[in-house]
Amino acid sequence: MATELSRRPRIGDWADYAELERLQDARLGRTLAAAARSPFYRRRGTGVPAGRAELRQYDLTTKADLREAYPFGMLAVDRAELATYHESSGSSGAPTASYYTEGDWLDLVDRYARKHVRIGPADTFLVRTPYALMITGHLAHAAARACGATVVPADNRSLATPYAKVVRVLHDLDVTLTWSLPTDALLWAASAALAGLRPGRDFPALRALFVGGEPLSPARRARIAQVWDAPVVQEYGATETGSLAGECPFGNLHLWSDRAIFEVRDPRSGQLGPAGRGQLVVTPLYREAMPLLRYNIEDEVEVSYADCACGWVLPVVRVLGRSRFGARAGPVGLTQIGLEELVFGLPAEYGVMFWRARTRRDLLRIQIEVGGRHRAAAVRQLRGAVGAAYGIEAEIDPLPPGSLVPTESLIAAPDVMKPRSLFGDGENWDKALQYY
Template sequence: MTQTLSDLPELGQWRSFEELTRLQDAQLGHLLTWAERSPFYRRHLAGRAAPRTRADFAGLPLTSKQDLRDAYPFGLLAVPRQRLATYHESSGTAGRPTASYYTEEDWTDLAERYARKWVGIGPDDVFLVRTPYALMITGHLAHRAARLRGATVVPGDNRSLAMPYSRVVRVLHDLAVTLTWSMPTETLIWAAAARLAGHDPGADFPALRALFVGGEPLTPARRARISQLWGVPVVEEYGSTETGSLAGECQFGRLHFWSDRAIPEVYRPEDGTVVPEGSGQLVVTPLYREAMPLVRYNLEDAVELSYRDCDCGWNLPTIRVLGRSGFGYPVGDKRIAQHELETLVFELPAAHQVMFWRAKATPAALRVEIEVAPEFREEATAALTAAVRSRLGVEAEVRGLAPGTLVPHAALTVSQDVVKPRSLFGPDEDWDKALLYY
């Protein structure tokens, strides 16, 4: 199959959730045909009649992360290997990594989905990609989408020693970067590094138009703080290596699931049921994935999915992503999730300049540490202690740390010495680096 942009649904092509469902159903049969070409799904769906209705589809078994691991490396391959364009693996944060592969035609869908940014990506943009370019898909995805829209890409891999934070700040400033792609935490680290370099993040980067972020849960409070620091919109993106982009934000701040390209469902671990919307773990069926079709794949991310109208007019469900941290840890008789505590931290006054924190849940209390300037330390720790007690209903031990404790200043200012391998050295050179380059 040769898939082009004209073969894929576009925003605005449907006018209601009912039309969206019919659009999904029209592609679902093709997806299931592709799936049955893979060894895994020939076994997984054996003896089951081809679904003819949405109710039949809801009766198909879920696909788990363990299924993907057990099928490594090519048990889910549904096309000849000669058609593959790229191979990827997930980060493995929840266990052994899972394998994924895409054809060039699959990439047409992947890139266009990511490029659906309300801010817009165009030829006048300089786009800094600050996520991994290794086996994970994230850096490659943003790079491909930016080039699809004609932007200039700066490949600032955040796992490369050749791109320390001091260079990130220099590139942002000197190249007049307009758009960036990173985890939310990265943008806070850039702000700290920029200040150490003598820059004001909100004033000294006038070309910057927006910060695209993803890869970790983001609360409204932290988003607001990042936007205030840099003076630009923070635009959220949600996806995975196994699926590519799954959701993007509209101009009204809602994260919409790309349901014209994938069917979302919600698995409820407490009773084992799968429902069209509500709270639970996200189950997804990409509709235009040919190399490695996935049918009712449980991503295990905690989400809230709902179908409601939005002023953007996209007629797409909204999704709130809590991540696996959404399950939380017990403290006393409560269960505390990261997003709950993050909200309280970033609701502290901006003047306190609290950007970095960590916490440990114990049976008796939450132990929280925040970086805060000495002149605000007493006020900030008292306010956060009171907020945890009143809002979360647990005891808290809050400690203020000097800036540079959790995120060392040396890490923000160092210029990494990156060398190529060599074997011959002069009399005053360090030959302990022979054959090693870092």
């Protein structure tokens, strides 16, 4: 593996953005040649671009294209060369396939392990994202093992690993690093508290929480770090691409522009450029099985080339989520990450960790879990924050803890058994062939 990875760039191999672009161009020819072997790109009447200038004029590859090419219409190698097959977690109902060779996996692992909090042999690494068709759990597992860490495969789609068991494992195994959705870190904290454990004090081995998979506002990130007394390290990527950005020591997400060419598309004008706010478009430079040319990931981002104190010569990205998941209250456009910033802007002592919101015509309704002692203050302050940020009235419903996230789900340890078909007298045979 070391020999293969030595052929890939390392942070610091380039001194400025002009040198970084030359590094991209040196790899782009192989990417375009791989695309020419893909049935999808061969079928395009325009052919495959010959270089960067033609690539800038090339039609975008969309999620709809990937769905139409299901399952192997994007394949650029013989199927015998594939190592893994995946599908994204998208909600359209139509599968979006992705596949990787062993060579692709070397690059995937290398990018994921680029975090400024390093993974090493002394670490016990809990993976709490799905071990399913999407890539996320498998990628973290492979990267942690490549770095010598002990992996605890906790999943988050399995009845066998409820929140109470995750908390027990975190505590008893002295877990040092975790990989999960940001929301999971708050659910563990609530579950730990119900078990009589203090998240910031009774887990002394925990040295960082790696998070990804959903937009994360600065306020929620700060709250998670405060609750666990450990740094929160962001990761950004997708099943179709693997890691696209990682966090530097100064808390900024940097796009891995030595491994991909990135553009930003303005959805209103359709214009693309290297920076600004819009949809992220990516051309991976190290894909063998499934080359992608100008793939529109459809995430809304903000990309900047401003200097960062870390010294990495890589663009900074803010991930804002999917624009189609926004909502309107009258004339005002709202996003989850914007409202999240206001909710987690409430004082930590109020204990607000779980919330939800709904818009109806010109009304915004927000529900929060908050104890009775701080209920009136939380309602008053959140209503004021929404008014100041958006100029609209909000209806705030304070709910007792356990209303949005049932207490039972945080403490339950269900008996998960293997399926069976033979039952004794008095046993419930309606559970035949089920795992629970």
